[in-house]
Amino acid sequence: MTPATRAILVETPTNPLMRITDLAAAADVAHRAGALLIVDNTFASPYFQRPFEHGADIVWHSTTKYLNGHSDMIGGIALLNDDDLATRLQFNLNAGGAVPGPMDSFLALRGTKTLHLRMRQHDANGHAVARLLAERLGAERVIYPGLPSHPQHALAKRQMSGMGGMISVELGTKDRAAAVLGRARVFALAESLGGVESLISHPASMTHASVPIERRAQLGITEGLVRLSCGVEDADDLLGDVEQAFAGM
Numbered sequence: 175m176t177p178a179t180r181a182i183l184v185e186t187p188t189n190p191l192m193r194i195t196d197l198a199a200a201a202d203v204a205h206r207a208g209a210l211l212i213v214d215n216t217f218a219s220p221y222f223q224r225p226f227e228h229g230a231d232i233v234w235h236s237t238t239k240y241l242n243g244h245s246d247m248i249g250g251i252a253l254l255n256d257d258d259l260a261t262r263l264q265f266n267l268n269a270g271g272a273v274p275g276p277m278d279s280f281l282a283l284r285g286t287k288t289l290h291l292r293m294r295q296h297d298a299n300g301h302a303v304a305r306l307l308a309e310r311l312g313a314e315r316v317i318y319p320g321l322p323s324h325p326q327h328a329l330a331k332r333q334m335s336g337m338g339g340m341i342s343v344e345l346g347t348k349d350r351a352a353a354v355l356g357r358a359r360v361f362a363l364a365e366s367l368g369g370v371e372s373l374i375s376h377p378a379s380m381t382h383a384s385v386p387i388e389r390r391a392q393l394g395i396t397e398g399l400v401r402l403s404c405g406v407e408d409a410d411d412l413l414g415d416v417e418q419a420f421a422g423m
């Protein structure tokens with residue numbers, strides 16, 4: 175924090191390493207310095223995490239992901255409970271012109287009506303897949319806040335009511351990651367996340383390819399890291415695919 179700091183922006187859980195920030199502690203740090211706490215709540219969705227209750231001032235989501243849930247639009251939303259701040263942001267939105275189109279807004283709104291149903295299934299599938307991977311590969315290679323082996327499992331349980339469907343797995347080398355990506359069948363190879371269909375991706379060459387290589391190394395986004403977005407399919411279909419795709423890893 176410096177005297178010029180106006181806001182702290184946190185993403186929790188983070189993409190793709192599933193690190194958790196203590197929201198109440200972050201709000202405390204921000205507010206003592208007269209700054210705002212902004213939370214990217216995309217991974218947890220409002221169904222599993224309610225950052226305003228922990229002191230956040232602005233909560234934002236990529237509506238492309240769980241809120242819409244069907245991978246058929248892109249968009250974002252910023253939520254506030256302060257009318258003055260909302261008016262200022264609204265002015266910037268209107269002046270900048272980056273407003274969502276009506277069809278995209280319709281699709282996102284329609285998606286929110288089933289958010290609670292989808293999130294329960296994402297969470298059940300996420301837990302089942304993470305448990306299987308931990309059993310097969312060793313818990314230290316599976317990054318999922320719902321596993322007791324996650325270093326911030328207790329914090330995650332305190333501030334989230336569910337863990338969702340995002341899992342990362344460390345396979346050690348790019349070749350191993352490529353082998354798994356090539357074998358996966360039910361998990362489709364694609365970048366996005368949070369939709370009803372399960373996806374698998376390689377962050378280092380896909381979502382995070384634009385992050386400089388030294389920064390990726392610092393963060394722990396290795397060539398052997400694979401990210402899974404568990405959809406809402408039957409758990410046995412996902413477990414069967416994971417079993418064959420990760421065999422021998």
Ligand SMILES: Cc1ncc(COP(=O)(O)O)c(C=O)c1O
Nearest residue numbers: 185189214216217236238248249
């Ligand atoms: C946590 C998080 N926030 C924001 C975004 C950006 O989303 P969009 O693709 O809608 O611009 C992403 C995309 O992966 C994300 O994972």
